[in-house]
Amino acid sequence: MKIKIGIIGFGNMGQAIAERIKAKYKVWVFDKDKNKTKNIRGINVADNSIDLVNKVPTIILAVKPQDFDVVLNEINSHLNDQLIISIAAGITTTYIEKILGNLRVIRAMPNMPAKIGKGITCLCKGKFTSEGDLQFTKKLFDNLGETLVLKEDMMDAATAISGSGPGFWCEFIENKPEDEWESYSQNELIPQFSSAAESIGFTKKEAGLLAKATVMGSLVTVQSSGEKPLKFKWSIASKGGTTEAALEVLHRGGTLVEAVKAALRRAKELSRR
Numbered sequence: 001m002k003i004k005i006g007i008i009g010f011g012n013m014g015q016a017i018a019e020r021i022k023a024k025y026k027v028w029v030f031d032k033d034k035n036k037t038k039n040i041r042g043i044n045v046a047d048n049s050i051d052l053v054n055k056v057p058t059i060i061l062a063v064k065p066q067d068f069d070v071v072l073n074e075i076n077s078h079l080n081d082q083l084i085i086s087i088a089a090g091i092t093t094t095y096i097e098k099i100l101g102n103l104r105v106i107r108a109m110p111n112m113p114a115k116i117g118k119g120i121t122c123l124c125k126g127k128f129t130s131e132g133d134l135q136f137t138k139k140l141f142d143n144l145g146e147t148l149v150l151k152e153d154m155m156d157a158a159t160a161i162s163g164s165g166p167g168f169w170c171e172f173i174e175n176k177p178e179d180e181w182e183s184y185s186q187n188e189l190i191p192q193f194s195s196a197a198e199s200i201g202f203t204k205k206e207a208g209l210l211a212k213a214t215v216m217g218s219l220v221t222v223q224s225s226g227e228k229p230l231k232f233k234w235s236i237a238s239k240g241g242t243t244e245a246a247l248e249v250l251h252r253g254g255t256l257v258e259a260v261k262a263a264l265r266r267a268k269e270l271s272r273r
Helices: 012-021 049-053 065-078 093-100 112-116 131-144 152-163 165-173 178-199 204-225 229-236 242-251 256-270
Strands: 004-008 026-030 058-061 083-086 104-109 119-125 145-149
Touching (some): 049 065, 112 229, 119 131, 119 204, 152 165, 152 242, 152 256, 165 242, 165 256
Parallel strands (some): 004 058
């Protein structure tokens, strides 16, 4: 019997997760926009969020931060000790626990290259979550690429590096000939990303892993999509978000370290604790 996983929210990341895990897990999804779940294959569609909650032991919340409280309040009285995995940027496990009570909560920060299994997902666990729950979640997100377990106080920094990083990669690469992308990424950008990650508190080992996965994942994602880096960049940089804050610094001639610090400041401003 395949383990059942439910996903509420079927936008870009909800779809990416569902597609990457559907071969190994029985996936149920729900999105309020029925057009998003039309004609999908190998994935079950729930009638509504409560119907989904009643079907699965693990729920991934893949809704936008602005819709998050509505969904939490909708499902709250129907939960029965499910494992809750949130991928909403900036929303802490403590915030979710305040609303849902003593439930097992994990916060995950995947990035865009997860769509093709080349992403990196940073994970941290909440107060009531076991090590077993964390290992289960790590195994689940290993289907999207690499995983890195962090303390919660480093998750905003992860947003600034690996979450927004594909946008920075595009910014650096978009005016270079495609046949130079790979060598430039390996020789120039990975060291720069690694230094930037260390500047906001990651260990040398963590910084190296985040830098390599983010840079090379972005490279392979753009190459395989056939899209121009410019288009890919603006699919990541949402208005008022962390990526946009960092890109503004780069456009003014700032360094990557300065840009990443701007992204971290914006991530902290947007966070709910």
